[in-house]
Amino acid sequence: DLLEAVRLLDQAVARDPAFFDAYGELAGAQDRIYFVGFDHTDARLQLSEAAIQSVRRLRPASGETHLVLAQHLYWAYQNYDRAREELAAARLTLPNEARIPLLAAYIDRRQGRWEESLDQMKQALEFDPHNLSILQQTSLTYQALRRYKETVATLDKVMAIAPKDIAIKVWRAWVELQWRADPSPLHATIETALTQNPKAAPYIVLQWFDLVFSERNPAAAERVLASMPAGGGYDENIPFPDSWWRGLVARLRGDEPAARAEFASARRELERIVRGQPDYAAALCAIGVVDAALGNKEDAIREGHRAIELIPVSKNAIDGSRMIQ
Missing domain, CATH: 1.25.40.10 (Tetratricopeptide repeat domain)
Structure with a gap:
């Protein structure tokens, strides 16, 4: 929970303004909140920069400072050349x-x-x-x-x-689904996990959704919806609100009017995000996916092209390829 981590780290540095390690962890947490899209705003970036300034002030030339700066350049700015320079400096004292x-x-x-x-x-x-x-x-x-x-x-x-890590067990079974197109290991693993610990459901919802859609099981999909954390979920760092998932389940059970209503709601929510963060490629990609589900083909293509322009494969082989997909 990155937001909870920030709250606790803020308390730590308030009690001890010379707590170097806490400032480094605080910068990293703020950077990841920005990077994965929980809060992809300039305000969040400035909070990270404030922590970075404290790191530099406390130990301006240490290897740990160079490492924190490298991580900051990677997560917050995707400035890979500068990050490599800081890693080289860090390696001199942290071999x-x-x-x-x-x-x-x-x-x-x-x-x-x-x-x-x-x-x-x-x-x-x-x-x-x-x-x-x-x-x-x-x-x-x-x-x-x-x-x-x-x-x-x-x-x-x-x-x-x-x-005993349930998420890892489910991940391994999910790989079997991708590899062999066999849903039975994932089905058995999820049912066992939920029997042993029902509270684990929110941590495995994306793999669970993959399972129920591969099995075309509307009743099971409703169970997944009931377990989804508030606010929706991130599919490979691409944000989809609750209404998107409700729309998918409605379409799975054959209720097209309900599906379109939910997709329209998802689009409005994503539009609000993009208005405040116009260069947030993942949200633009999500709008394109929603428009495709609504049959708005030209809009979907335009939004997809814009997302790819913001994160081309040449700049980011992971997220860029996801935008194309």
Whole structure:
């Protein structure tokens, strides 16, 4: 919960204005809120910049400061060249820090340098072999390459470290659906997970939606809707409000008037977001998807083209390809 993290970190630095590590974590949390679209506004970016200024003030030349700056340049500005410069400076005093090759891997991945990204992740794992985040990111990279055998093998390593992690279990079963078009492992895993812990439902709704749509099961889709957190969900960092998901379920059960009403509501909500954040490519992409569902073909194509202009594949191999899809 990034917003809760910001609240607690704000309290920490208020009590101790010299708490260097807290300022670094605060900048990172603000950057991620901005990056993933929870709040893609200049005001959020300025909150991150304020934390960065405190980091620089407290330890202007430390390796940790260079690493925090590299992360900031990556998440907030997608300035990969400058981020690499800061990583090189950080490496001089932090030669065994796993976060340095990990961030280099993120940059390589965004630039479409997939094999180089995997090499950097392997180096990060040499420094910290039981780091769940590095293993999960390695899995995501294999998954993006459709190298499902390696994806599953890496997720098995994650599960060996965290055998009770429901989200990882569901993720692994979801990969089986993508790989073999077999919904049965995901179906069994989700039902078992919800029986053991009904409160886990909000954390697995996107995979659950994939399952019920692949099985064409309207009744199960209604169960997923009831479990969705307020505000909708992010599909690969693309924001879709509650009404979008309600529209999909209405269409699945054959209620086209209800589906169109929900899609129209989703479009209005996304329009409000774009009015305040006109260069927010993910929201523009979402409007295009909604317009396509409404049959507004020309509008959908125009909005899709604008999203691709803002995040071309040449600049961002991950999100740019999602815009095209």
